[in-house]
Every structure is written in C-alpha cells, then in structure tokens.
Amino acid sequence: MQDACEQHAKAMQNACEGHAECVRMACERMQRAAKQVRKMVGRLQNVRRAANGAADESLQGLLAEPRRQKILEWLQEEGSARVRDLSTAFLVSEATIRQDLERLENDGHIRREHGGAFLKTVRHQVETLSLQHADNMDKKRKIGERAASLVGNDEIIILDAGSTTTEIANHLVGRKSLTVITNALNIALILGALPNFAVHMPGGQFKAPTLSLSGDGAVDYFRSIMAGKLFLATAGVSLEAGLTYPSFADLQLKEAMIRAASHVYLVADSTKINRSSFTRLGTLDVIHSFITDDGIRDEDAREFERRGIDMIIAK
Numbered sequence: 001m002q003d004a005c006e007q008h009a010k011a012m013q014n015a016c017e018g019h020a021e022c023v024r025m026a027c028e029r030m031q032r033a034a035k036q037v038r039k040m041v042g043r044l045q046n047v048r049r050a051a052n053g054a055a056d057e058s059l060q061g062l063l064a065e066p067r068r069q070k071i072l073e074w075l076q077e078e079g080s081a082r083v084r085d086l087s088t089a090f091l092v093s094e095a096t097i098r099q100d101l102e103r104l105e106n107d108g109h110i111r112r113e114h115g116g117a118f119l120k121t122v123r124h125q126v127e128t129l130s131l132q133h134a135d136n137m138d139k140k141r142k143i144g145e146r147a148a149s150l151v152g153n154d155e156i157i158i159l160d161a162g163s164t165t166t167e168i169a170n171h172l173v174g175r176k177s178l179t180v181i182t183n184a185l186n187i188a189l190i191l192g193a194l195p196n197f198a199v200h201m202p203g204g205q206f207k208a209p210t211l212s213l214s215g216d217g218a219v220d221y222f223r224s225i226m227a228g229k230l231f232l233a234t235a236g237v238s239l240e241a242g243l244t245y246p247s248f249a250d251l252q253l254k255e256a257m258i259r260a261a262s263h264v265y266l267v268a269d270s271t272k273i274n275r276s277s278f279t280r281l282g283t284l285d286v287i288h289s290f291i292t293d294d295g296i297r298d299e300d301a302r303e304f305e306r307r308g309i310d311m312i313i314a315k
Contacts, residue, residue, distance in 0.1 A: 075118070075119045078207065143267055144165075147267055157179070157180055158182065159181070160183070163233075178196065203218065207249075219252045225260050228261070230258060238273070239284070239303055243284070244280050255281065274300065292313065
C-alpha cells in the first residue's frame, strides 16, 4: 500500500511539473505574440507617421521623378524596402511603386525581388566598410575637424551614424579617457583600437548602407544612458520642416539619442540646408548648436540664430 501511495504521489508531482512547464511555455508564446503585436502596431504607427510627414512635405501627388528620387534615398538609407510599405508611405498604388522600382532598376541603382527591392551596392559597401553618401567630403572633413575640437578629455559623447560623424571620429585621435557611444560599426572600428578610448555600442539590427545598428534593441539602449554631447546627423534641415530623414526606421532611435544627451550638436554640410527628405523627426527646438560649413547663406545663419541655435561655422 505504501509503494502504491508513493507511486501515486510521484505521478501527481510529475503531472504538476508537466502542467507547470506547459503553462510556462504558453506564457512564453503569449509574450512572444504580444511582442510581435507591439512591433506590428509600432510599424503601422511609423508608416502613418511617414505618411503624415509625406503629406506635410507635399509628397502626396508627387510627380514620378521626384517620387522615385525619394524612394532611392529610402533604399540608400535602409538597404531594402517592400512594395506595400512604399505604397503606404507615398500614398500611391502598389502598381505605381512597381513601375518606379522597375525604372530605378533599369537605371542601375537597385535590384528588384518578389515583393520589394534592394540596393545593388550593399554588399560592396559592407565588404569595404564604405558609406553610401561620399559627396561633399571636403565640407564634411572641415565640419568633422571643427566638431572634434569641441570634445575634450574625459568626456562621454554620442556619435550618430553617418559620413560627417565619421569625419568627427577621424579627428578625435589624441584625446585621453574619452568614452564614445555610437551605433555606427565603422566609427567603433576607427576608435576602438585607440588607447584611452572606451567605445560602446548598442544591440539591434544591422543596416548595411549606413553600417549602423538600429531597431528596438538600440532604442532601449540609448534610453538607458546619459552623455554630455551628441553629434547628430541628418538628411535635411530646414526652418519649416525641421530635421528630416529618408525613412522612418531610425526616428525613435534618434529621439532616444537626443534625450540621452545634455547638449545636441547638429552636424550637416550646407547642401542639406533648406532641403527636406521623407520623414520628419521634429522641429529645431531639440538642437542646441548647428555645425556647418561656410557655404551657408548669411540670411539662413541669422534665421537659425533667431531660433535660439548656436551657429558654428567650419572654415
């Protein structure tokens, strides 16, 4: 009788443990499903936000050529895109987007695939650690040198991904006890081997065209840190639209970077002034200082200063 009772008790224990394991697995599945739902909701919100930005910048009803140019800028930022996302963002039919992608492919910029397209140069960029935007490098080098001169020893700074911020990294050699937080893989490689440098990177998804890490993991990381200075890149800056970017994917990341820093430096060459890209990050209120080259018009510099922004001209 005792043996039978012990066997029954053991069977009950195993059943409870099995039930607990089932409950645990079910909870994990529910958590994963909830996470996917949150991502889908966030994606839809971002698409709507992009669509609203498009309307603000008169993207709705764009002629074919300007629309194709902005689609190309999107692909140069993200590396790839789906037809349905482009259709939603640009407020045109999927058939129209397919025609745009076909034209861009014929022009040699992209390669189409089922349901979307990707940038042809991505593999070469990753293999050579080269960035897509290599124009106006003389201006960017001057800006990089001027921005680096504002960084002292023993500071904690954030460097955004981009060709201009890469030039800042190139001019930081010689600093001591400098902590650099960046989402850019190429910047981490430039500074990581230098003595007296501590380089930190977030987690996230790798974006080949910008050699950067993005996504929820990167956003959460920057929301949990504090830094003295942020050097922020942009695709376009104007008094009316504020800061604009080619796609909506990194908007939350840049917002998290801005909140993490005590002082925000915008770094952009003068060709990006009065230029609007696809999505809006926000107004110029988030910027404390703007470092640009001497190609800026005097009237534009005065207007930025009237908005309370400290103008720093690299010569």
